[in-house]
Amino acid sequence: MKRIFPYLMIAFGASLWGIIAIFVKGLGEYGFTAMEIVAIRVISAAFFLIMIGLARFRNQLKLKTPVDLRLFAGTGILSIVFFNYCYFTTINQINVSMAVILLYTAPAFVTVMSFLFLKEKVDFRKIGAVAGTIMGCILIAGLTAGDSKITFLGILTGLGSGLGYALYTIFGKFALRKYHPFTVTLYTFLVAAAALIPVTRLWTKAGLFLSADVLLLSIGLGFIPTVLAYFVYTWGLEQTEGSKAAVIATVEPVVAMLLGVSLYGENLGIIQIAGALLILSSVVIVNLPSKRKNTGIISESQKLEH
Template structure:
């Protein structure tokens, strides 16, 4: 069931383009959309816990650095690096591929921090996932050029993305998943507001259409998937969880074709099949005959 939670989280993250595209068409910049995402998520989560279970809002001061890990080092940092990489490279294909180097970082960090084994099945699944991402993002057929700066920002996005699994795993030893998710976005909000530019566009933010889409972005593509992903980490190794979550670009490709009328190519189909194969392979129990 824990693996299913993580896959559902990946699916919900995969439909985020619908909300982001709409908010950007209203007039928000990319970083302002990030700010809207974390601010509305933080507000909703705090209100929910105030009404249902205030005990989950209690944390120890000594654990604040860990919440800074999930909120700033992961959520804010990976978004910043990701958008910088897109701006420098001038396209989303290679940055998206570099973002999904996260399982590599998670797997090796987990080896030293949690003593998780790197099995043959994990390595094969990881390699197939990377190959699938290459097909899905059009790297093999694309003509993008990439600078060292853009490449490093892309890797930074992957590293930041990976840190949520690491810090989340550490926090789960002490707190409920709701507590972790709530304070992750509270810390992220405090960190992102000053440089996002959202303050000068507060009138646009209070527009009815903006409020509705921001609430949808917070509830459907942020709060629910993060809670499910964090719950999944209770019984799933961080390395495995990170690979399972790569169902996200698979879903994003489907959304692109069905909602935004993007062309479906043989390359995209191959990429989807490879990622799906990696997820299935990761969940098959291969038993040795006695």
């Protein structure tokens, strides 16, 4: 039991990510826009992270220089804000199941961007994973175009969420060279919150937060599929290999699919399932251990992407 416990924690953390639609759809029903829900998530998460930092990570609360805030403009605004906005929009546009599958196009984006910007090598395995991801997207988008629950905007923002998801890995690599993962996470959410508060003007909807349901959904969104999921996943990751953790984390779309079918009455066609399996298989392939030992940097940043 002791040996498999870390794997169970990784699966548990990924499962918490998979239930995020409950909070997103719940807040959407109260009239919050996708960008406002992103703001609620990052502000709530930043609050919890500050409390945890004061309790356990006091040495990781300070930046070495204020100039380093530019590192977190990449992780916080270009990735977290963009990724969450696209993802939450997709959840409200198409099936939850398909939204999370399109999110998992991220490894294909990471492969391409790592080759272009980080000069990482691309082997046949990675090429095959990218090709499988593209084919899966074609099956989901092209052959289900007649499905009223699949919209062009939903497909577009779904792919955007995958791109934003991937951008965290790229920007996160640079930040993690200089800072502890907790510091990166904290300042990512702080910068995102600072950018979104004036943009969304959430204070104009302060009255809605007097509702117990809205307050619980807001707190839950910042804590359960964000802070709690991160810490549970991180604990498991520290006890096992990054490549194995990345594969186990594909339980997230499975949980999202089950949630969509059981809670929201979504139906998945054979073509959609085939496309989903192609994308998930590509994720597994790209994370299979290679002959050369993994540095673990991608896995270190991947756990923060959500």
